[in-house]
Each structure stands twice: as structure tokens, then as C-alpha cells.
Amino acid sequence: MCGIVGYLGKKALLPLLVQSLRQLEYRGYDSAGLSWFDSQSNQLKTVKATGKLQNLANALPPELMQETDATHPAYQLGIGHIRWATHGTPTLDNAHPHHSQNGEIVLVHNGIIENFATLKQDLQGKGYVFRSETDTESIVHLLEETMKQTAENTPFIDILRQTKQQLTGAYALTVMHQGSPERLFATRQQAPLVVGIGLNNDEFWVASDVVALVAYTNKVLYLEDGQLVELSPEGLKLFDADGQALSPRVETIVTGPLTIDKKGYKHFMLKEIYEQPDVVRNALSGRLSAVDAPIALENDAPYRSKQHGDSLPKTLDALVADVDRLVIIGCGTSYNAGLVAKYFIEQLVRVSVEVEAAGEYRYRQPVLTPKTLVVAISQSGETADTLEAIRQAKTSGARTIALTNRPDSSMAREVDAVIDVRAGVEVSVCATKSFVAQLVALQLLGIFMLEQRTPALPAQLALLPSLKQALLRIPVQMEAMLSDVDTYHKLAKKYAAYPSFLFVARGINFPVAMEGALKLKEISYIHAEGYSGAELKHGPIALLDEKMPVLTLLAGGSVFDKMLSNCQEARAREAQVIALTNEPIPDGYADTFMDVITYPACDELLSPLLSAIPLQLLSYYIAEHLGKDVDQPRNLAKSVTVE
Numbered sequence: 001m002c003g004i005v006g007y008l009g010k011k012a013l014l015p016l017l018v019q020s021l022r023q024l025e026y027r028g029y030d031s032a033g034l035s036w037f038d039s040q041s042n043q044l045k046t047v048k049a050t051g052k053l054q055n056l057a058n059a060l061p062p063e064l065m066q067e068t069d070a071t072h073p074a075y076q077l078g079i080g081h082i083r084w085a086t087h088g089t090p091t092l093d094n095a096h097p098h099h100s101q102n103g104e105i106v107l108v109h110n111g112i113i114e115n116f117a118t119l120k121q122d123l124q125g126k127g128y129v130f131r132s133e134t135d136t137e138s139i140v141h142l143l144e145e146t147m148k149q150t151a152e153n154t155p156f157i158d159i160l161r162q163t164k165q166q167l168t169g170a171y172a173l174t175v176m177h178q179g180s181p182e183r184l185f186a187t188r189q190q191a192p193l194v195v196g197i198g199l200n201n202d203e204f205w206v207a208s209d210v211v212a213l214v215a216y217t218n219k220v221l222y223l224e225d226g227q228l229v230e231l232s233p234e235g236l237k238l239f240d241a242d243g244q245a246l247s248p249r250v251e252t253i254v255t256g257p258l259t260i261d262k263k264g265y266k267h268f269m270l271k272e273i274y275e276q277p278d279v280v281r282n283a284l285s286g287r288l289s290a291v292d293a294p295i296a297l298e299n300d301a302p303y304r305s306k307q308h309g310d311s312l313p314k315t316l317d318a319l320v321a322d323v324d325r326l327v328i329i330g331c332g333t334s335y336n337a338g339l340v341a342k343y344f345i346e347q348l349v350r351v352s353v354e355v356e357a358a359g360e361y362r363y364r365q366p367v368l369t370p371k372t373l374v375v376a377i378s379q380s381g382e383t384a385d386t387l388e389a390i391r392q393a394k395t396s397g398a399r400t401i402a403l404t405n406r407p408d409s410s411m412a413r414e415v416d417a418v419i420d421v422r423a424g425v426e427v428s429v430c431a432t433k434s435f436v437a438q439l440v441a442l443q444l445l446g447i448f449m450l451e452q453r454t455p456a457l458p459a460q461l462a463l464l465p466s467l468k469q470a471l472l473r474i475p476v477q478m479e480a481m482l483s484d485v486d487t488y489h490k491l492a493k494k495y496a497a498y499p500s501f502l503f504v505a506r507g508i509n510f511p512v513a514m515e516g517a518l519k520l521k522e523i524s525y526i527h528a529e530g531y532s533g534a535e536l537k538h539g540p541i542a543l544l545d546e547k548m549p550v551l552t553l554l555a556g557g558s559v560f561d562k563m564l565s566n567c568q569e570a571r572a573r574e575a576q577v578i579a580l581t582n583e584p585i586p587d588g589y590a591d592t593f594m595d596v597i598t599y600p601a602c603d604e605l606l607s608p609l610l611s612a613i614p615l616q617l618l619s620y621y622i623a624e625h626l627g628k629d630v631d632q633p634r635n636l637a638k639s640v641t642v643e
């Protein structure tokens with residue numbers, strides 16, 4: 001989704017801004033642009049391009065792109081943006097940065113201005129001519145108008161603050177003003193923005209994600225909602241929404257390496273699929289050390305300090321001890337991970353679990369009590385719907401946990417506790433390793449809850465040693481699975497031309513079927529649905545004929561036989577039935593399956609960790625066979641920061 005970068009300092013500006021934007025590129029975008037202050041002409045310059053970032057790099061003045069840090073004694077100042085279209089198609093006019101009518105103010109924006117239509121009408125009435133279809137343009141004209149209405153020499157930060165008061169919605173803004181040539185201004189409201197600080201407090205970066213600036217500094221200030229910042233060679237000034245000066249809480253980034261590198265793989269998605277054994281090892285490390293030792297789960301909440309009046313971090317055992325209901329919310333793949341967790345936790349811990357898509361949850365009036373634990377699952381920790389839903393849960397008095405891959409994210413900063421899923425940076429838009437890492441973290445949370453429960457459930461506790469043993473075996477089993485690529489090449493070739501797929505499963509693998517269908521549609525654009533085998537007869541069976549592949553998940557355990565019957569029903573309608581199984585197929589089923597994919601036997605409760613992998617590989621190789629843009633599929637964004 002949209003990404004913001006900004007820089008003030010003495011490094012070669014345009015190469016730095018382009019490089020920073022490259023770090024955000026994986027999030028999905030359709031156009032890009034840069035503005036900078038040209039000291040020779042005393043003018044703001046802007047270049048934009050549609051399509052890939054390379055188009056922008058090619059359009060920039062070559063002499064500026066060839067500059068090196070050594071060639072730059074003077075202060076440089078610029079902002080950049082990648083846009084994922086919300087208001088208006090991906091055109092040059094709609095790309096950011098946007099200029100005020102007098103050309104003196106330029107800005108980049110992430111988020112959505114909800115009252116833009118009213119603002120636009122009002123501004124048009126005052127003679128402002130809109131050049132784009134964006135909501136963003138209303139902000140920049142409003143800045144100019146506010147400036148006109150304000151006493152001369154009013155500091156620009158006050159103009160920004162007054163303008164901000166008239167905006168409704170979610171936004172992160174970075175702004176330059178021609179009258180303030182060595183100053184960058186930024187503010188946020190329900191959209192992330194972070195400032196990077198150079199060693200001597202005279203060099204600054206701004207970014208919508210720390211990934212964009214981590215190559216330059218590890219000293220950062222995460223802006224909070226409503227805050228405004230002014231950056232200049234004299235230093236950083238932070239203000240609240242009322243204009244009161246604040247003392248900035250500068251943090252040293254402690255997250256793992258945020259490097260973005262394909263490491264020889266053709267696509268990030270393939271690399272991330274292959275990282276999964278290590279991702280599981282990492283997620284278990286220090287938490288599950290021995291089969292007879294309790295799970296050690298700590299609150300991974302980011303740095304808190306008494307100086308800033310933070311409450312002390314809550315421990316996870318205090319949060320889960322007497323919980324009587326769990327509510328899990330998330331979007332996309334994270335939602336599917338929550339659905340798997342419902343089967344796992346209800347069966348093992350005997351606590352009721354509800355799972356709901358965050359975008360629906362936030363507009364209901366759910367019943368929450370102080371004994372309800374709400375777990376928000378989010379790889380990015382920035383998904384707008386999940387963030388808002390967990391905020392509401394917190395306000396309603398429920399206990400809140402963020403289960404995320406980004407303990408530095410907005411979500412992680414607002415909840416009672418954080419569980420870091422430790423997947424490492426996931427670049428491909430299509431989530432793979434983060435799904436598996438989320439599953440492991442949820443399984444650990446479930447076991448942890450069982451171990452903390454009073455009164456204890458001896459029969460359930462007796463299941464834990466073998467379950468833990470099975471969990472520790474998972475990485476090696478994954479490695480064995482990942483050594484076979486030929487199967488997926490062949491299957492991809494055979495099935496890539498089919499226009500529609502069904503993924504069918506029951507029990508704990510039903511959400512994995514939904515996740516498999518999601519993977520396929522995301523990257524190959526083939527229509528696919530995940531269905532419960534039990535529901536097959538209630539509608540989808542009408543779709544079945546020889547043109548419909550039905551991929552069936554047959555995990556050994558409680559629903560294996562039921563699934564076999566569903567497979568026969570599908571085959572009786574001549575569907576192309578493919579089995580994904582970790583149990584020998586009984587005699588008499590030779591004609592039921594066109595193809596059989598096998599994976600190692602494991603505890604049924606853990607089977608989603610393994611059954612997800614063949615579905616990821618199948619989707620990957622089908623998309624690759626079809627020549628699709630695997631890592632950046634059309635219309636999709638990695639982190640959906642708008643509603």
C-alpha cells in the first residue's frame with residue numbers, strides 16, 4: 001500500500017530517496033513520485049511516474065541520480081511516495097507528491113481523508129482548481145488557504161496544525177514548504193509514521209515503515225496519533241495536537257535484521273516458503289525447550305518507560321489466567337490463522353473461541369467483558385481494520401494481545417501484550433511464512449493458557465508431552481517436504497489451465513483449505529474457494545464436473561473417513577480430485593484420485609503447519625507457470641492501512 005519517505009541532511013538526496021522507496025516497494029503500489037528543494041533555483045521540483053519505481057528512477061535528472069554522498073556539502077531536503085490507488089486511477093496526475101496552487105507547498109499522504117468531498121467543494125468555491133481525483137489534493141490546497149487566512153510569519157508547523165484540525169480520517173503526512181527551505185514537517189493520525197535520527201541530531205529520515213530507514217540509522221521516534229514534528233539542521237521539535245512542545249522518546253531499534261534480499265531465489269515468495277523450517281525453530285526458541293517444561297511466553301511489547309508515564313507491561317500469565325472467552329480478529333491470511341487456532345484452542349484448552357474478520361467485527365457491538373481476551377493477529381501490525389477493532393476492544397475493557405511479526409508496529413504499541421511471531425521480514429505480498437509463524441505462536445499461546453489455567457485440567461495436560469514432542473519435530477518434517485519440487489512443477493503444468501478450483505477439507509484443516517484457495521487466487525488470478533467437505537452437498541457440488549479440480553485435504557485423524565466419502569462424492573461428479581494426505585489411502589480408492597500429494601504423519605492438531613506448505617508450493621508454481629507477477633500481484637497490497 002502507499003509508502004512515504006523523506007530526508008533532510010547532507011547525503012546525496014535522490015539516490016537515497018529512491019533507495020528508501022525500494023525498501024517499501026514490496027508492499028504493493030501503482031505509481032511513485034519525488035519532490036525536492038532545489039537550492040539553485042530556490043524552487044520545489046517534482047517528478048512522478050506510473051508503474052514500477054524504476055520508471056521514476058529513469059525519469060529523474062541523471063546528474064542528480066549520479067551524485068554521491070561525498071559530493072554534497074550542503075543540506076538536502078526531499079520527500080517521496082509510492083501510491084496504491086484509492087481515490088482515482090493510477091495516473092501521473094493522481095500520483096503524489098501533490099502541490100498547492102501557488103506551488104509553494106508540496107506533500108505526500110498515506111491514508112484516506114474522509115471529509116475530502118466537503119473540503120474540495122469548499123476550496124473549489126474559493127477558486128482552487130483540482131488537478132487530480134485524489135483526496136490528498138484537498139489537504140495541500142487547504143494548507144495554502146490556511147496560510148492565507150493566518151497572520152504573516154506564522155510558523156509553518158502551526159499552519160499544518162490548524163489544517164490538521166479540519167481533516168477527518170486516517171493519514172500520515174510529510175510536507176515541504178518553499179518558505180522553509182531547510183525544514184521537513186510531518187504528522188500522523190491513525191496511520192504509521194516514524195522519524196529516523198542521525199548521530200548528531202542534524203540529519204533526519206521520515207518513513208511510513210522503519211524498513212525504509214533502517215539502513216541509515218537505528219535511532220527512531222515513532223510518532224503517536226495527533227503529533228506533529230518539525231525537522232531542521234537545528235534538531236527535532238515535537239508537538240502535540242494543541243501545539244504544546246513534547247520531549248521526544250527516541251528509541252534504538254531492537255528488532256531483528258530488516259534486510260530485503262532474495263538470496264538467489266527467483267521470487268521472495270519461494271524464498272519465504274523455504275524459510276519456514278527456520279521460522280518454526282525461531283518461533284519455538286526459548287519458548288518450548290523440552291517436552292516436560294512449561295511454555296515460556298513473555299510479553300514482547302516494545303520499550304516502555306516510566307519517564308513517559310507508561311503503565312508497567314502486563315505479563316502474559318496475568319492476562320490469560322482467568323480468561324473465560326477468547327476472541328480472535330484478523331484479516332486475510334491472519335484471519336485464516338485465527339480459524340485454525342479456534343479448533344486447536346477449543347479442543348485442547350476447553351475455552352470458547354470466536355474468530356471474526358476485523359473489518360466486520362469493528363462495526364458490530366460485540367459483547368466483551370473484563371474476562372474476555374481479544375487477540376489481534378496481524379503480520380504487519382498496521383492493518384487498519386484490525387487496528388481499529390483491537391482499539392475498540394481495549395476501550396470496552398477487554399484484555400488485548402497483538403500477535404504480530406512487527407513488535408514495533410502501531411498495534412503492538414496499543415495493546416496490553418504482544419506475542420512476536422518472529423517470522424522475519426515477509427516481502428512477498430502473498431503471506432506464507434507469517435501464516436505458519438502465526439500458527440506456531442497461537443499453538444504456544446494455547447498450550448500456555450492450558451498450563452496457566454486454574455483449576456487445572458489433568459486430562460488435557462496429559463496430552464502435552466506428546467504434542468510438544470510433535471511440535472519440535474515439525475521443522476525437520478518441513479525440510480523433508482521442501483526437498484520435493486518436481487511434484488509441484490508437474491501438477492502446476494497439469495492444472496494451471498483450469499479456470500476454477502475448489503479446496504475442500506474438514507476439521508482443523510478446513511481453514512487451511514480456505515488459505516490454500518486464497519493463495520491460488522491472489523497470485524495466479526484463478527478463481528478458487530475453500531469449502532468444508534460437509535458443506536459440499538449444500539451448493540458447491542452443483543459446480544462439479546470434469547472441468548473442476550477439487551483439492552482435498554485428508555489429514556489422518558478424526559475426519560479422515562468423512563473426507564474420503566466427500567472425495568468419492570466429488571469423483572462421482574467427474575471432478576478432478578487431488579488428495580493432499582499424510583495417511584495411506586485405503587485400498588479401493590485407486591480411481592478416486594487423479595493425483596496424490598503426500599506429507600509426513602503428525603498430530604492432527606499440528607497438521608495445518610505441514611498441510612499449508614504443499615498448497616503454497618502449488619499456488620507458487622501455477623502462478624510461475626502462468627508468468628504472473630508472483631511477489632507483487634495486481635491490485636493487492638502487503639499492508640492494508642486504509643479501510
Ligand code: G6P
Nearest residue numbers: 332333334378379380383431637
Ligand atoms: C493484505 C495482505 C495479506 C494479509 C492481510 C492482513 O491483504 O495481502 O497477505 O494476510 O493484508 O495483513 P496483516 O498484516 O494484518 O496480517
